Amino acid sequence: MNRGTLATRLDELLEANPCEEGRTIGVMLVRLQRLREFRLVYGFAAGDAVSSAACEAMREALRPSDEIHRISEDEFAVLLPCLRGRNHAALAGSRVVRAFEAPLQLGHRAALASVAVGISISPEHGVDAESLLRRAELAYGEAARHTERSVVYSAENEPVLVPYELLRDAITGNQLEVYLQPILDLRQHRLTGAEALSRWHDPQLGQVSPDNFIGLAEDTGLISDLTRWNLNASLRHLARARRQVPDMNLSVNLSPRMFAERDIAVQIASALDVWDASPEAVTLEVTENALMEDPALSLRLLTSLRDRGFGISIDDFGSGYSSLAYLKQFPATELKIDRSFVMDMQSDARSVQLVRSMIDLGHHLQMHVVAEGVEDATTLELLTRMGCDRAQGYHIRRPQPAADFVASLEPQNR
Template identity: 45%
Template sequence: MSSILRGRPLFERLQAGIDAAAAAGRPLGLLLLSIEGLGRFGILHGHLRAEALVELVRLRAQAVMRPDDTVLRLGPGEFLILLNSLSEPAMAALAATRLLREFELAQQLDGQPLRVQVAIGIATSPEHGRDADHLYRHAEAALALARGSADRLAISPARDFSLDVDPAALRDAIHGGALTVDLQPFLDLRTNRIAGAEALARWHDPGQGAVSPSLFVELAETSGLVADLTRWSVNATFKHIADARRLGIALPVSINLSAVAFVERGLVEHLSDALSLWDVDPGEVTIEVTETAIIADLERGAHILSRLGELGVGIAIDDFGVGNSSFAYLREFPATELKMDRSFVTGMLSSPRSTRLVEAMIHFAHHLDIRVVAEGVEDAATLEALRALDCDVVQGYLIGRPVPAAEFIASLAGVMP
């Protein structure tokens, strides 16, 4: 059986590969391969058989790779594969695809055919990092994407891991008033009027400048600050709704909840308290939750959505169309709004199939009395195509970019009676 490499020896081995590739003037490929469902396999078939499966995967991976490539076992069902001396970074994706295709074929375990499902994350050096830590983190990010992808294969997203933000700095920003709210407008296609806005958290750190929301939201989720960030977001947004009301403006606002924030204890109670504190009409608030957050635990997700519905707030399913159970759960959950993923919208004009999919989603939602919002609208032709398909509301740079909340409200005050 293969030995497991972890900790400092792992990163020393990876750094040596990075340095050797750099000295040769060639990119280094890093694949993280995970055996999906290994735990369940072990429960059904026993630990020894699960271990035999892991060894089978190692041997098959080594056989598929080139002789100079290295396959290292990281844990019970994960492997790190170093692709040495690549001619170009794109070769890493080709190697990963070849490996994935190998496991689409039936393997033989103890004389019996077996299909093994794997997921593979891809990163390359120097593109994704010149040191072991950054390169490995990029590969981890890619593997997380691959696990949620139908292709089970993903290349690391373009992310700068050198921007390491201290959780203490985020805590100080949350409690010290350093975070702000931007608002991005929605346009009602029936009235051609602004129909509200989406609230977006922003953080400008004195040392690092503007910090990406995806970075500080993930930091909040992994450092125990997600409840604090959610409470700040809700109260800051409700304050702006109250400010608009004092100017005679009704301002419906949508608030995003991450998958982690969605299942935090006390979420519904805090929303209820904040509605009372700021004297906000629940009908002016929509909570946006992604499909992923809901289907991660359907029973709990349904319970939380039902309680939110009882408060009277709207419930929007964000990034609709990219999950696995979209139409099935809409029959059961109290959604009031469906927010189509931008990938469908941006491809409409060049793809008749995308147009038909958008049309089908709109008609299906309307049969359930659910409003449809299309995001990612950046040109007039797409807007008019959505209007012709009876879409209710659109959002995107054509309608308006995110701007500071006070500026947004002031612009509405200037055009509304």
């Protein structure tokens, strides 16, 4: 079913309104994760089998009256008539997520798949197909970015719509600002690094969330310009910071959208020449999921950058779907544990064991290990006892304007 046909069917359901008073109609968007990777390994026929098995798993998890429509090989729309309200919709989403906790059976083979789910309901989120599908898509985006794999739309989470031209002019006009979030060395008990973050305060829009403008940059091709701006602006501050702390390291996020750019490794190296910076002082962070979008391309680019002396960090480790077979091939020097595991350490014994295992894994692979999302002294102490190398989070220090961070490194303020 294509999206036009889906919208027509949803409008028909809304118009017919088969529900009793007080009941609502919901729309659920479900996307399979890692299907492309599975096809590359096992072939297209196996990919189709995964998609069919996923449809069957959802059918068993949902009610007979729920309509499951396959939009593409990895995307489904589910129409949920006669829900009892928002909580009932959330329950349906949770049931779908749980249906994928066990491997899908494909004849003699099993495939471990996962999904992200976005849900909207009528009339709370709209009374027509276009509004409901758009808001289910926004909810899906929220689910895909965070550890909560099923999200019911909330107006509070709707992103600010940023015009393309406004972001382009902000980048080319140097209107953004670099913030640095300190990274604490847990062995030396001092700051030896910082992660470079882009921040934007627009005169018209006010403070624009990075989730909004970075997503727009990736979707519109501006991410290359944004990354180059961030790298150059950060390196300017790094030079001054290293006069105070000679082993200060700068971490910069690298978008997978840049991987296919011609001579990207040369471009990054050239920026260092401009600011007389050493590649050994710069760590390029790539998310675990980004590596898996095209493992062969990722391996070629990261090997080229590593050969030039850059550090390579696998960011958000544990939240993605990389296999150990791929992990051992990447020339990474650092493993960054996703904050979702670190923030649960005080309340969840399994998170403690998982973090300990990730630290051991990183060390066995000759990598430094960084923990993100450290929010309290107890977690910091736990990480130190486990042998974690570095940590960052609000308990250590919040991101701050780069100039303020550098000023804090002055000898009298250290």
